[in-house]
Amino acid sequence: xxxxxxxxxxxxxxxxxxxxxxxxxxxxxxxxxxxxxxxxxxxxxxxxxxxxxxxxxxxxxxxxxxxxxxxxxxxxxxxxxxxxxxxxxxxxxxxxxxxxxxxxxxxxxxxxxxxxxxxxxxxxxxxxxxxxxxxxxxxxxxxxxxxxxxxxxxxxxxxxxxxxxxxxxxxxxxxxxxxxxxxxxxxxxxxxxxxxxxxxxxxxxxxxxxxxxxxxxxxxxxxxxxxxxxxxxxxxxxxxxxxxxxxxxxxxxxxxxxxxxxxxxxxxxxxxxxxxxxxxxxxxxxxxxxxxxxxxxxxxxxxxxxxxxxxxxxxxxxxxxxxxxxxxxxxxxxxxxxxxxxxxxxxxxxxxxxxxxxxxxxxxxxxxxxxxxxxxxxxxxxxxxxxxxxxxxxxxxxxxxxxxxxxxxxxxxxxxxxxxxxxxxxxxxxxxxxxxxxxxxxxxxxxxxxxxxxxxxxxxxxxxxxxxxxxx
Amino acid sequence: xxxxxxxxxxxxxxxxxxxxxxxxxxxxxxxxxxxxxxxxxxxxxxxxxxxxxxxxxxxxxxxxxxxxxxxxxxxxxxxxxxxxxxxxxxxxxxxxxxxxxxxxxxxxxxxxxxxxxxxxxxxxxxxxxxxxxxxxxxxxxxxxxxxxxxxxxxxxxxxxxxxxxxxxxxxxxxxxxxxxxxxxxxxxxxxxxxxxxxxxxxxxxxxxxxxxxxxxxxxxxxxxxxxxxxxxxxxxxxxxxxxxxxxxxxxxxxxxxxxxxxxxxxxxxxxxxxxxxxxxxxxxxxxxxxxxxxxxxxxxxxxxxxxxxxxxxxxxxxxxxxxxxxxxxxxxxxxxxxxxxxxxxxxxxxxxxxxxxxxxxxxxxxxxxxxxxxxxxx
Ligand SMILES: Cc1cc2nc3c(=O)[nH]c(=O)nc-3n(C[C@H](O)[C@H](O)[C@H](O)COP(=O)(O)OP(=O)(O)OC[C@H]3O[C@@H](n4cnc5c(N)ncnc54)[C@H](O)[C@@H]3O)c2cc1C
Ligand SMILES: Cc1cc2nc3c(=O)[nH]c(=O)nc-3n(C[C@H](O)[C@H](O)[C@H](O)COP(=O)(O)OP(=O)(O)OC[C@H]3O[C@@H](n4cnc5c(N)ncnc54)[C@H](O)[C@@H]3O)c2cc1C
Ligand code: FES
Numbered sequence: 001x002x003x004x005x006x007x008x009x010x011x012x013x014x015x016x017x018x019x020x021x022x023x024x025x026x027x028x029x030x031x032x033x034x035x036x037x038x039x040x041x042x043x044x045x046x047x048x049x050x051x052x053x054x055x056x057x058x059x060x061x062x063x064x065x066x067x068x069x070x071x072x073x074x075x076x077x078x079x080x081x082x083x084x085x086x087x088x089x090x091x092x093x094x095x096x097x098x099x100x101x102x103x104x105x106x107x108x109x110x111x112x113x114x115x116x117x118x119x120x121x122x123x124x125x126x127x128x129x130x131x132x133x134x135x136x137x138x139x140x141x142x143x144x145x146x147x148x149x150x151x152x153x154x155x156x157x158x159x160x161x162x163x164x165x166x167x168x169x170x171x172x173x174x175x176x177x178x179x180x181x182x183x184x185x186x187x188x189x190x191x192x193x194x195x196x197x198x199x200x201x202x203x204x205x206x207x208x209x210x211x212x213x214x215x216x217x218x219x220x221x222x223x224x225x226x227x228x229x230x231x232x233x234x235x236x237x238x239x240x241x242x243x244x245x246x247x248x249x250x251x252x253x254x255x256x257x258x259x260x261x262x263x264x265x266x267x268x269x270x271x272x273x274x275x276x277x278x279x280x281x282x283x284x285x286x287x288x289x290x291x292x293x294x295x296x297x298x299x300x301x302x303x304x305x306x307x308x309x310x311x312x313x314x315x316x317x318x319x320x321x322x323x324x325x326x327x328x329x330x331x332x333x334x335x336x337x338x339x340x341x342x343x344x345x346x347x348x349x350x351x352x353x354x355x356x357x358x359x360x361x362x363x364x365x366x367x368x369x370x371x372x373x374x375x376x377x378x379x380x381x382x383x384x385x386x387x388x389x390x391x392x393x394x395x396x397x398x399x400x401x402x403x404x405x406x407x408x409x410x411x412x413x414x415x416x417x418x419x420x421x422x423x424x425x426x427x428x429x430x431x432x433x434x435x436x437x438x439x440x441x442x443x444x445x446x447x448x449x450x451x452x453x454x455x456x457x458x459x460x461x462x463x464x465x466x467x468x469x470x471x472x
Numbered sequence: 473x474x475x476x477x478x479x480x481x482x483x484x485x486x487x488x489x490x491x492x493x494x495x496x497x498x499x500x501x502x503x504x505x506x507x508x509x510x511x512x513x514x515x516x517x518x519x520x521x522x523x524x525x526x527x528x529x530x531x532x533x534x535x536x537x538x539x540x541x542x543x544x545x546x547x548x549x550x551x552x553x554x555x556x557x558x559x560x561x562x563x564x565x566x567x568x569x570x571x572x573x574x575x576x577x578x579x580x581x582x583x584x585x586x587x588x589x590x591x592x593x594x595x596x597x598x599x600x601x602x603x604x605x606x607x608x609x610x611x612x613x614x615x616x617x618x619x620x621x622x623x624x625x626x627x628x629x630x631x632x633x634x635x636x637x638x639x640x641x642x643x644x645x646x647x648x649x650x651x652x653x654x655x656x657x658x659x660x661x662x663x664x665x666x667x668x669x670x671x672x673x674x675x676x677x678x679x680x681x682x683x684x685x686x687x688x689x690x691x692x693x694x695x696x697x698x699x700x701x702x703x704x705x706x707x708x709x710x711x712x713x714x715x716x717x718x719x720x721x722x723x724x725x726x727x728x729x730x731x732x733x734x735x736x737x738x739x740x741x742x743x744x745x746x747x748x749x750x751x752x753x754x755x756x757x758x759x760x761x762x763x764x765x766x767x768x769x770x771x772x773x774x775x776x777x778x779x780x781x782x783x784x785x786x787x788x789x790x791x792x793x794x795x796x797x798x799x800x801x802x803x804x805x806x807x808x809x810x811x812x813x814x815x816x817x818x819x820x821x822x823x824x825x826x827x828x829x830x831x832x833x834x835x836x837x838x839x840x841x842x843x844x845x846x847x848x849x850x
Contacts, residue, residue, distance in 0.1 A: 104765035
């Protein structure tokens with residue numbers, strides 16, 4: 001059977017452990033314990049997980065972090081299971097889902113919902129949530145941290161490049177190194193309980209329910225910090241839903257977290273930092289990048305990243321967009337075209353690019369579902385990626401017991417996410433009357449955050465923050 | 473929106489839109505529907521979408537029998553698929569006393585042409601294969617009962633009404649109504665004033681407030697009812713299942729939709745609670761155990777507008793000529809939409825409805841002539 005697992009990489013190494021076996025549509029598939037179901041299948045060459053419910057169109061992975069439901073399959077008799085965030089278990093029975101899922105043919109055990117009086121509940125274990133948990137715990141508060149992925153770290157666990165951002169905070173360090181350090185600190189902290197593989201899905205009069213594949217817990221926290229990150233935006237073009245069309249971050253998850261090649265010939269759409277960085281990392285993993293296209297007249301990301309990939313012979317075509325992905329069950333090519341000032345395709349400029357993967361890096365949208373359920377005041381800010389919660393300098397929303405931090409409070413970057421998490425974590429502990437809260441740390445962090453945003457790339461963020469931040 | 477109409481209908485739910493459509497169909501086209509939010513944003517868009525004629529009062533049985541006759545062909549009539557499906561209603565009775573009572577109700581319903589019947593557990597299992605037959609003693613079954621999709625129903629009525637010249641205004645809130653010396657009304661809305669001869673109060677949970685603008689006191693209580701939808705699945709369920717306050721069905725989209733009672737009378741909010749979820753899950757899986765592996769997708773709530781006798785108020789108000797009521801459905805207004813639309817339109821356009829609805833008049837409360845209905849569920 002095909003195996004697209006990467007074995008040699010200039011920066012990364014994967015200790016995969018001993019193989020386990022799952023059954024896929026009756027056939028045995030080899031998997032490794034750290035992998036999720038979707039990843040193990042992908043490595044074995046399975047790229048289609050289901051067909052859509054109305055038109056039976058093929059569906060593959062898109063976000064790879066549990067946010068889009070494109071990867072749903074039937075697992076151990078349970079339909080509509082998000083396989084990209086479900087860790088494999090030896091003997092698991094996985095089936096392709098055709099159209100709507102079939103009614104479970106086994107009776108799942110009804111388990112009693114556990115209840116938990118959390119002091120501070122942190123939702124999301126990316127850089128923002130990790131920092132929030134750490135600082136709240138250091139200040140003496142008891143913290144529960146839930147994350148829907150099997151491992152902590154959020155987007156940070158796949159960032160192999162050296163960080164841009166603040167000189168004081170981690171610039172020059174690789175994202176994965178920062179993630180490792182933060183995760184280890186969280187795990188060593190006795191005041192933090194971690195619930196990995198739990199999705200927080202419902203807000204009920206101040207209580208929050210989170211569930212894994214077979215358990216539910218109802219938390220009754222006194223303070224909540226929402227650090228749910230962001231989801232990649234889809235672009236509108238013909239046939240954009242077939243397997244082989246990925247979010248750029250998803251491609252990064254495949255190759256950097258799981259060591260699996262997302263494809264062999266990749267077209268990158270979008271030349272912001274994410275598009276450029278992922279393109280470079282694809283090349284590091286030995287994958288051919290057939291081109292990077294960008295609708296704007298100029299490359300959006302940092303010049304260092306752009307020149308790195310240009311040096312390696314990859315063209316960045318500005319003023320170009322993707323019109324169509326060619327293929328029935330999987331991407332076989334892309335049709336791209338030049339656009340005019342209004343971003344309209346110019347007839348006659350279409351060209352076909354041979355590729356098996358199209359990565360979209362068209363920006364991110366804050367994951368605000370829980371903030372909406374909590375009935376907070378939200379505003380739309382194009383600069384921050386979409387709808388975001390109104391908040392004050394301490395990341396406190398219109399509900400005094402709810403904080404938002406990181407990309408969930410406006411799409412920015414990991415350095416700022418960490419600072420926001422820290423500010424929120426300290427504030428939540430302080431609000432709960434813990435006595436040894438280092439509030440001078442918070443002040444210092446606020447100053448650093450302001451400094452960081454004073455740079456040229458912070459200008460856009462500052463415009464967004466003007467309509468989001470409530471002055472006190 | 474113009475500044476005068478023959479008839480102004482307040483409320484863009486199933487009632488208001490069905491009345492508008494039926495008026496236009498009769499050539500009475502100088503009609504405006506005013507909706508403060510979007511069409512279906514009130515109870516209609518929140519409802520369980522069940523349609524049944526198995527009631528316990530003769531009035532409701534007849535009304536719903538006629539309503540079902542319209543539902544059966546509504547998609548063709550409106551040239552829009554409202555997804556009506558005669559999936560049947562299966563009531564599950566679990567004590568000998570309840571089975572006895574059900575026998576009497578069935579006999580009563582049969583007298584009015586609603587051919588419900590008592591079935592044993594075996595037959596119930598054939599109709600709904602996933603049923604746990606240990607959870608009940610006998611079923612009560614009527615195969616002409618069914619369901620339709622609320623938003624498609626609203627859209628279908630609205631499109632058909634618009635095609636015939638009705639003006640339907642969304643984001644238009646009525647905040648005051650004045651009577652004039654000439655027995656007409658001035659309706660004040662957030663988009664300007666309208667002069668009209670007739671006002672129809674189809675404002676759902678807000679009906680009491682609208683009536684108060686004309687000093688009419690509708691004696692309603694608002695009860696919160698919660699409801700949820702699961703992930704969509706291939707069709708497996710079959711009928712609408714009802715046991716006590718529990719009810720659920722599977723929509724054409726495959727979601728299992730249903731609710732149960734949480735006893736929230738005189739409610740002031742429509743927030744979702746966790747208690748509802750656990751109660752529903754427990755009751756629902758008692759009768760269909762394999763539902764335990766099905767995921768919740770959405771949860772929401774709405775109001776039942778409870779009248780003192782659980783029957784709606786339909787028709788004119790003696791004290792205020794030209795002011796018509798179509799409200800107080802006590803949890804059954806979706807299924808009644810088509811027949812209420814027809815009868816109210818006949819009242820307004822011709823002065824006489826084809827089925828006598830006089831005993832549904834508002835004056836019954838002052839006279840102490842209450843109707844009786846025991847079967848208050850979805
Ligand atoms: C390709 C790429 C390159 C980047 N490069 C840089 C860089 O060089 N420097 C930099 O500073 N930034 C960079 N960023 C941005 C940075 O990664 C993000 O801004 C940062 O990770 C945001 O942190 P966060 O904690 O807010 O969210 P995330 O890291 O997205 O974490 C959110 C977490 O919440 C969990 N979650 C979401 N919803 C739920 C729920 N309902 N229940 C339970 N858990 C939930 C998710 O599983 C996830 O683990 C890059 C991003 C990408 C995609
Ligand atoms: C959880 C639940 C389940 C239910 N299940 C069923 C069922 O299975 N079967 C069934 O038959 N019934 C059911 N019902 C009852 C049914 O939903 C209602 O009886 C029916 O929808 C009433 O329709 P309507 O058009 O009269 O009112 P609504 O749909 O409430 O419409 C009234 C409209 O008036 C508008 N409005 C209010 N005030 C103003 C104003 N001042 N100006 C302008 N517009 C205004 C509102 O925005 C609203 O859209 C259920 C109800 C609930 C809450
Ligand atoms: S949820 Fe699994 S790919 Fe998006």
